Amino acid sequence: MKRSFVVFSALVIAALSFSSCNKNLKDDIKDLQRENSEMKEKLNGIANALGTDEPITVTTSFKDRDNVDRSVKETYSFKSSGTSTQSMVKQPNGKYDIYVERFSDVNWNEYAWVAFTYDPATKAITNKRGGHSWDDYGNYNSNAYFNENDYSTGLTFTVNIKSIDLTTGVISMDVTMSGTAEFSNGYGGNVPNTNSAVTTSFSFDGKLRVYTQVNPA
Template sequence: MKRSFIVFSLLVAGSAFFPSCNKDLKDDIKTLRNRVETLKQQNSGLGKEADETEHLLGSDEPMVAVTNFGDNNNGTRTVEGTYKFKASDSRTQRMINNGDGSYDIYIERINEIYWYEGAWVAFRYKPATKEIINPKSAHYWDNDFDAYDDRARYDSNLYPNGVTINITVNNFNPATGDIALVVVSSATTEYTSNVNSYYVPNQGKPVSTRLTFSGKLKLFTRD
């Protein structure tokens, strides 16, 4: 994603004080990855521990995103990503029981520790009627080598017209947290022309994104 010179300068300045922070985080992820591969190569009795380590990383529950948008040459550009990492808390995964038969769902997966790339979906779900309420979705990526912005966000609160978000929930089990879904979002030139350019890759051009996810969320109860 495009970052200003000021932000870049702050990051450079910050790195002088914390030179080992990012290195330590990357080393932690590398260590966990190596642990998974080592465990898989050992006997089947350790298979469960290997699976649990993969689950902590989130690599066994990726979110796949494919975005297409119009470019400035009357063509179409495609951005694809498989995002495997999650936070250990509710920042990237939650299923909140509202106590009225509805659940607030939020799912996000990111690319490693920097949070520069990823995808997310949020909505309220009523399993008894399969009703989807107030859906939102987004795909963001990191490419500083073209003239386009690095995100596509679909949210009728930003602009009410020209945006469509269709969510198909193929599996939902609040007792276990299991959920599987497909999200197909699209925005017309009306939407992309009227939202802030920050939210679309190319203002005034159509954009669409498909997200798929299957995994397990943490269940919370609203106070």
């Protein structure tokens, strides 16, 4: 009888110990899940601040000075604070000036960008400018710039806005800038090769900062 009581007591103690350990394990798991969630939020915040969650992957195609086909494809992930690389500015006339840019590093030598004016009343897109600059030692200029206001002969500049929210600044768009050989010849050092057609294209999905331009009194 005494032996049975000892065995029973041991079992009870073991059961209580197991229950306590199991509770502690559950608490530890909950703590790890909470810490993991907090870490994800912090990493997402860092990614958003840097722009790495809204990168631009850009491709520029052309022929070099040896008439060899070239295609430069880069991904630029970084942005600056403020309006410098992401803005949607409402003008007094109701139109919006939109600017998007991403760059590779603090030197800011490699980047892709686009700027234009959007009229929500008519969906018209005007005043289009953009380009791609990279850094290498090929037998061509390491940049391709396009500006319909500066030089438009042989230029096809398309901005396809797939969705836009003028309140939050969220935008999704495809950008294609193409110039014929005539365009390149007339635009000089702004293109990789003045004797070659050139095309730069990229897509962007992200959130811009929304501002309202106020006319000075």
